[in-house]
Structures are given as C-alpha cells and as structure tokens.
Amino acid sequence: MSVTAHGVAMAYVLTTFFIMGFGYFVAVTALNRPLPGVPWAWAGFVSSIVGVVMVLITVGSGQASVLFTFYPPLTASPWFYIGLVLVVGGSWIWCILMLSAMTAWKSENPGRPVPLAMFATVSNAVMWLWTTAGVAVELVYQVIPAAFGWTQTIDVGLARTLFSWTLHAIVYFWLIPAYIAFYTMVPRAAGGRLYSDTMGRLTFILFLVYSLPVGMHHLMMDPEHGNGTKFIQVLLTAFVSVPTLLTIFTITASLEIAGRLRGGKGLFGWIGTLPWERPMVLATGLAFVMLGFGGFGGLINMGYGMNAMVHNTAWVTAHFHLIFGGSVVIMYFAIAYEIWPRLTGREHASLAPLRLQLWLWFFGMMVMTLPWHWLGLQGQWRRVANFNYADPIIAGWGPLVILSFGGGLVLLLSALLFIRNLAVLHRSVIPAVGHPLYALAVHPPQRVPAALNGFGLWNVLVLVLMLLAYGYPIAQFVITPSPSAIVHRVQ
Amino acid sequence: MAEVSEPHVLDQPWRVWATIAVMGIVLLGVLLGVLIIPIVQGQSAGIDAYTAICRALGIQAGSPARPQVVNRNPPTPVSQVVWTSDVLQILAEAKPGRGHAKVQEVCVSCHGEQGVSVSPEFPHLAGQSGAAIYKQLNDYRTGSRTHQLMTDIAKALDDQAIADVAAYYAGQSKRNPNPATLGPPPDFVTRLVELGDPNRNIPPCAACHRVGSGGPVETPILAEQREEYIVAQLKMYASGERRNDVYGRMRLIAAKLTDAEIDGLAKYYRAGFK
Numbered sequence: 001m002s003v004t005a006h007g008v009a010m011a012y013v014l015t016t017f018f019i020m021g022f023g024y025f026v027a028v029t030a031l032n033r034p035l036p037g038v039p040w041a042w043a044g045f046v047s048s049i050v051g052v053v054m055v056l057i058t059v060g061s062g063q064a065s066v067l068f069t070f071y072p073p074l075t076a077s078p079w080f081y082i083g084l085v086l087v088v089g090g091s092w093i094w095c096i097l098m099l100s101a102m103t104a105w106k107s108e109n110p111g112r113p114v115p116l117a118m119f120a121t122v123s124n125a126v127m128w129l130w131t132t133a134g135v136a137v138e139l140v141y142q143v144i145p146a147a148f149g150w151t152q153t154i155d156v157g158l159a160r161t162l163f164s165w166t167l168h169a170i171v172y173f174w175l176i177p178a179y180i181a182f183y184t185m186v187p188r189a190a191g192g193r194l195y196s197d198t199m200g201r202l203t204f205i206l207f208l209v210y211s212l213p214v215g216m217h218h219l220m221m222d223p224e225h226g227n228g229t230k231f232i233q234v235l236l237t238a239f240v241s242v243p244t245l246l247t248i249f250t251i252t253a254s255l256e257i258a259g260r261l262r263g264g265k266g267l268f269g270w271i272g273t274l275p276w277e278r279p280m281v282l283a284t285g286l287a288f289v290m291l292g293f294g295g296f297g298g299l300i301n302m303g304y305g306m307n308a309m310v311h312n313t314a315w316v317t318a319h320f321h322l323i324f325g326g327s328v329v330i331m332y333f334a335i336a337y338e339i340w341p342r343l344t345g346r347e348h349a350s351l352a353p354l355r356l357q358l359w360l361w362f363f364g365m366m367v368m369t370l371p372w373h374w375l376g377l378q379g380q381w382r383r384v385a386n387f388n389y390a391d392p393i394i395a396g397w398g399p400l401v402i403l404s405f406g407g408g409l410v411l412l413l414s415a416l417l418f419i420r421n422l423a424v425l426h427r428s429v430i431p432a433v434g435h436p437l438y439a440l441a442v443h444p445p446q447r448v449p450a451a452l453n454g455f456g457l458w459n460v461l462v463l464v465l466m467l468l469a470y471g472y473p474i475a476q477f478v479i480t481p482s483p484s485a486i487v488h489r490v491q
Numbered sequence: 492m493a494e495v496s497e498p499h500v501l502d503q504p505w506r507v508w509a510t511i512a513v514m515g516i517v518l519l520g521v522l523l524g525v526l527i528i529p530i531v532q533g534q535s536a537g538i539d540a541y542t543a544i545c546r547a548l549g550i551q552a553g554s555p556a557r558p559q560v561v562n563r564n565p566p567t568p569v570s571q572v573v574w575t576s577d578v579l580q581i582l583a584e585a586k587p588g589r590g591h592a593k594v595q596e597v598c599v600s601c602h603g604e605q606g607v608s609v610s611p612e613f614p615h616l617a618g619q620s621g622a623a624i625y626k627q628l629n630d631y632r633t634g635s636r637t638h639q640l641m642t643d644i645a646k647a648l649d650d651q652a653i654a655d656v657a658a659y660y661a662g663q664s665k666r667n668p669n670p671a672t673l674g675p676p677p678d679f680v681t682r683l684v685e686l687g688d689p690n691r692n693i694p695p696c697a698a699c700h701r702v703g704s705g706g707p708v709e710t711p712i713l714a715e716q717r718e719e720y721i722v723a724q725l726k727m728y729a730s731g732e733r734r735n736d737v738y739g740r741m742r743l744i745a746a747k748l749t750d751a752e753i754d755g756l757a758k759y760y761r762a763g764f765k
Contacts, residue, residue: 228555235519450502451502457509486574490703
C-alpha cells in the first residue's frame with residue numbers, strides 16, 4: 001500500500017500538478033498575455049483534485065495495492081483507475097490551453113519566434129497528449145472493465161505493450177520542466193546568456209520525436225515481441241540521448257559565458273566564478289552531477305545485452321530515483337524558489353536555508369541511490385518487500401541497504417526543509433525585486449523556420465514513427481489473440 | 492532577397508531534411524534489425540532467411556539466433572483444469588438452484604446440505620471458493636486427485652453440474668469464525684502464516700490463503716476448515732500422495748513442515764481468522 005501511494009503520489013500527482021502549474025506560469029510570463037480559458041484551467045484543476053481524492057481513498061483503504069504501474073492482471077478498485085483518468089483528463093485540458101495560448105500569441109505576433117520557454121512547454125503538452133493515449137487505452141478498454149467485473153480475463157501482453165507506449169515518454173514529461181529551467185532560467189540566474197536558442201528548440205523537438213517510439217526498451221525481456229522490433233526501438237532509444245547531450249553542451253557553454261563575464265580565466269577558471277550562492281545555479285550544478293551518473297546508467301539500461309544483466313533488479317529503481325528524484329526534482333525545487341517570490345511578491349530573507357536544502361537533497365539522493373545501483377548489480381531483485389539477510393549469500397547486502405535507507409532519511413529531512421523554506425517565504429516582509437526571469441540568447445532569434453516554431457511537421461513524423469514502431473506490435477494482439485490471464489482482484 | 496525571406500522557401504529545406512533524417516534512422520533500424528542481423532544470425536543457427544526475418548518481426552515465434560527448442564518430453568500437467576475465459580464463464584453462469592438439487596441427491600450425506608460436514612475427515616464446503624470446489628471435483632473426475640469415494644462421485648457429474656454444485660456451496664453462509672473461543676496461537680504458527688520461513692524457503696500461508704491476497708484462482712479458503720482434514724491433506728502433499736497442486740507449490744511447502752507445525756497450522760485454520 002505504501003509503495004503504491006509513494007509511486008502514485010510522486011509519479012502522477014506531484015509531477016502533473018507541478019507541470020500544469022509551471023506551464024500556466026510560463027504561458028502568462030513568457031508570452032506576456034493573459035491565459036486563455038481560465039475557467040477551463042480551473043475545471044481541469046478541479047478534475048485532477050477530485051481524481052487525487054479518489055486515488056487517496058482507494059489506496060488508503062487497501063483497495064488499490066497494485067503499484068503505480070498497475071501490473072495487470074492485478075486489478076484494484078475501479079475508482080482508483082477512474083481517479084487517475086480524472087487526473088490525466090485535467091492535464092489534457094492543460095495541454096489544450098497551452099496549445100491555444102501559443103496559437104493565439106502566434107496570430108498576434110506573425111512571423112516572430114515563440115519564446116523558447118513557451119515553445120518547450122507546448123512541446124511537452126503535445127508529447128503528453130501523444131503519450132497518455134497508450135495508458136488511456138489500456139485503462140479504458142482493458143483494466144477498468146476488468147476492475148468492474150465486466151471481463152474476467154486480460155491480455156497482459158497487450159496491456160504491457162500499451163503501457164510501454166506511455167512509460168518512456170512520461171519520464172520526459174517529468175524531465176522537460178527541468179530542461180526548460182536549464183535553457184531559459186539558468187543562464188540568466190548565472191548572469192550570462194543562452195549559448196544557442198536554436199539548440200534549445202532542437203532539443204525539445206528531439207524529445208518529442210524520440211521519447212515516444214522507444215517504450216519497448218522496457219519490454220526487452222518480454223516474449224511477445226520480435227527481436228527486430230525491439231532492435232528498432234533500441235536504436236531509436238539511442239537517439240533520445242542526443243537532446244540530453246545537446247543540453248549538457250549548450251548549458252555548459254552558457255555557464256561558461258556567464259563565468260567569463262564574471263572574470264573567470266583559463267580552461268576551468270570560469271567554474272569557480274559562477275554565482276553558486278544562487279539556488280538556481282547551485283541546483284543546476286548538482287543536477288548535472290546526478291544526470292551524469294544517472295545518464296550513464298540509462299545508457300546501460302538501453303543496451304539489450306546490458307539490460308539483460310540489470311533487468312528487474314534494484315538497479316532500475318535506483319536509476320529512475322537518481323534521474324527523476326535527483327536531477328529533475330532538484331530543478332523543481334529551484335524553479336519553485338525562483339517563481340514563488342514572483343507569485344507572492346515576497347523575497348527570500350536568506351538564501352542559506354535554500355542552499356542547505358538543495359545540498360541535503362543532493363547528498364541524500366547520492367547516498368540513497370549509489371549503493372542501490374550496486375545492490376542491483378549484485379542481483380538484488382526489485383518489487384520484493386522482504387529479504388532474508390541472515391542468508392549468507394545475500395548477507396553482504398544488509399549494510400548497503402541500511403546506508404541507502406540513511407540517504408532516504410536525509411531526503412525526508414530535505415523535503416521538510418523545502419516546505420519550511422516556502423512557509424518562511426510566505427511570512428517574509430521583504431518585497432520581491434522582480435528581476436527578469438528568462439534568459440536572452442547570445443543571438444536572440446529574429447525569425448526561425450516554421451519547423452522550429454511549431455509542431456505540425458513533427459506531429460506527422462511522430463505519427464509515422466509510432467505506426468512503424470508500434471503498428472504491428474499492437475496489431476498482432478488483434479490478428480492472433482494470445483491466451484489471456486485471469487483477472488486478479490486486489491481487495 | 493525577397494525570395495529568400497518568403498517563409499515557405501526558408502522552411503522547405505527544414506521539412507525535407509528533418510524528414511530525411513528521421514526516416515533515414517528508422518530505415519537503418521529496419522535494415523539492421525529486421526534484415527541484416529536476423530539473416531546473419533539465422534545462417535549460423537541454421538535458420539533460413541525467410542524464417543529468420545519472420546521471427547525478427549515477431550510474426551513467427553522464436554529467436555532468429557537460435558533454433559526453436561522442440562520439447563520431446565512434454566510435461567504431464569498435474570491438473571486438467573485450465574482457467575480459460577470459457578471455464579470462468581461457466582462458473583459465472585452456474586445456477587445455485589440446480590446445484591442445490593444435485594447436493595441433496597449426492598453430496599449431502601458427507602458434506603451436509605449447508606456444507607457443514609458430518610465427520611472430521613470430510614471438509615466443510617460452506618462458503619468455500621467456487622473455483623476451488625470446481626477444480627477439486629474436476630481433478631477427481633480426471634484422476635488428478637483420487638479418493639475412494641470422491642473419484643466415482645465426480646465421474647458421474649458433468650462440467651455444468653460441477654459448476655452448479657460449486658456455486659451452491661460457495662453461496663452458503665460465509666464462514667464466520669468466532670475468535671472469542673480461541674486462545675492466541677503459538678508464535679511460530681503466526682509467523683508461518685504471516686511471514687513464512689525464508690530460511691527454509693517457505694512462503695507465508697497468507698500470501699495465497701488470505702482472501703484477496705492474490706494467490707492462484709483455485710486457492711481454497713482455509714478459515715474454519717476441519718482440523719483433521721487439513722492435517723491429512725498437508726501430510727499427503729508432503730508424501731507426494733496428493734499431487735494435483737499446480738507447480739507442486741503445496742508439495743514443496745508441506746514437505747518442509749514439521750508435524751508440530753502441521754498441527755499448529757491446522758488448529759489455527761480450524762479456528763479461522765478475520
């Protein structure tokens with residue numbers, strides 16, 4: 001029950017609400033015009049809140065211990081899934097509002113490039129519409145009817161395939177706000193300029209195109225798909241690393257500009273002169289370190305042979321905690337610290353507790369996930385609650401698990417400090433200064449090709465890629481239905 | 492100059508090159524993943540190119556890199572019951588009324604009209620899971636489980652009658668253990684039920700036998716069962732005399748239990764729990 005609650009809260013609730021809120025903020029501040037359809041935005045918010053309450057009740061009463069990835073043929077109370085559908089439904093309203101805000105701005109500003117922060121936010125909204133289609137079909141056609149008792153069996157292969165459609169792009173949905181901060185806020189916070197606006201646009205487009213037709217790399221050990229299909233998706237997965245590599249390059253270059261403007265000299269001298277006392281800059285540095293470790297781990301997961309070694313081990317859970325809980329969430333903190341003063345009109349009295357909180361998060365996450373990775377390499381399997389550490393074969397795991405747990409306690413402390421920091425801000429009497437938020441590019445774009453200013457072309461390409469990558473793998477379940485599994489109702 | 496600033500002229504190369512790049516990568520993937528690699532792998536595994544490509548696409552089963560294993564000794568299933576959607580449908584549509592008539596005709600003398608057995612050696616069936624009763628009767632019928640009385644009785648029943656009887660007994664009053672009459676069970680019994688014994692690779696009983704715990708469909712409800720019946724079954728599993736448990740789950744577990752544990756567990760379940 002607690003693992004289900006943790007997964008649902010962190011993966012669906014925290015992210016969806018944060019991303020919606022951040023998107024609305026960006027739409028208003030980057031486009032400098034009011035948000036269209038504010039009542040709809042509230043309707044989406046209410047829908048999501050109602051959904052969360054339903055999920056809380058079902059999980060809390062033990063009716064939905066199926067983890068956040070569902071694992072059919074396990075089925076929970078139908079209201080658990082319907083609650084999640086309401087959360088996603090609320091986010092679809094957000095997607096449409098993001099699209100209409102950008103469209104309205106473009107018609108008012110013909111020929112001008114959409115500000116990068118908004119362009120990236122819309123790329124995320126478009127990707128979210130694409131990616132949630134998989135899980136929505138799984139829930140509506142397979143899981144919810146089974147949960148209500150209308151069907152007695154579930155085709156697990158199809159369910160896993162549909163979930164894999166969602167499963168990889170969803171992590172980029174969570175990640176993109178961090179990247180938006182990297183491109184549009186960090187260079188300004190560091191006192192420099194964005195090295196390349198075009199690079200940013202390309203990055204977000206590549207995320208849209210290559211985060212979707214790659215989900216099957218989560219199914220590499222599954223028997224229901226051919227090796228060739230898996231190979232194609234693994235190759236496409238390799239291209240998902242491109243936008244991250246572009247980002248590391250561009251943001252490092254932007255920070256170098258800032259460091260040199262502040263008097264940094266020599267090959268590495270600019271690093272020391274960066275304003276590390278600012279939470280946004282500090283968080284970026286810490287996020288990059290975690291992204292470095294986590295990114296290399298991800299490359300291991302991506303390879304078919306190496307994945308076979310770590311599949312279903314603690315390595316995988318450690319990996320996504322490091323990347324998402326580490327690199328991404330630390331940027332969520334930094335974004336919150338950056339935009340809350342603008343929302344409340346109050347300034348942080350002192351940045352020291354903010355920095356402490358970020359350091360604690362970094363420290364806790366590293367201490368928690370590095371031993372966890374190591375346990376996975378030694379074969380500790382995931383989704384198992386109890387291990388018998390008295391068994392001499394695995395006795396050596398015990399100390400590492402305790403160390404990892406200690407990291408988790410530091411994370412808890414940091415999370416509490418985060419809430420405290422925002423609470424203190426609410427009582428602050430210092431008025432917000434109102435610095436400009438978004439960074440200028442070294443060469444601010446005057447005009448960009450339509451391909452870099454909208455998503456029409458890319459949607460067509462995504463459609464073609466998805467048909468190629470998922471067409472037959474999904475159609476095969478209709479052409480030759482496989483034996484279905486009996487629904488297992490978790491009460 | 493005017494020509495260049497026309498948006499569609501500027502945008503044309505972007506559209507063309509983006510499409511070429513994205514499609515080129517996919518084609519490379521198709522070429523490698525569906526044609527070249529399977530054909531080369533197939534050659535070294537003695538698989539013809541066409542089969543290798545079909546396997547890579549997932550149209551045929553198996554890997555292009557390995558000959559498909561042909562099992563020359565197909566395993567003998569311990570039970571003929573398969574939980575297909577047809578079987579589940581039969582269970583769902585069973586008529587307790589018809590089952591009642593059959594019970595009065597056949598079962599009543601040992602298992603009682605309400606499913607309360609007349610003698611310690613016969614199990615109570617009241618409130619038992621319908622799927623469990625269905626599986627056991629079918630196993631008697633097909634010879635997967637044997638009993639001097641039950642084998643012949645079950646052979647005289649057809650699938651529909653079995654489902655009806657199962658539905659009838661399953662619909663009898665729910666088991667309602669009365670913990671007030673119980674002393675607390677010994678610690679080692681509670682541990683076995685809740686945690687199992689990892690040192691002996693014994694999973695917790697409750698992992699399957701607690702209602703809603705997620706065990707196999709055919710898992711019987713043990714609460715309020717006859718103590719003597721549970722002891723007898725565990726001992727038969729331990730000796731291998733009874734062998735209709737899929738994957739030998741119960742044989743593996745029962746063989747590791749001591750007599751004292753079997754006794755304690757039987758007492759625990761006789762009393763029931765909620």
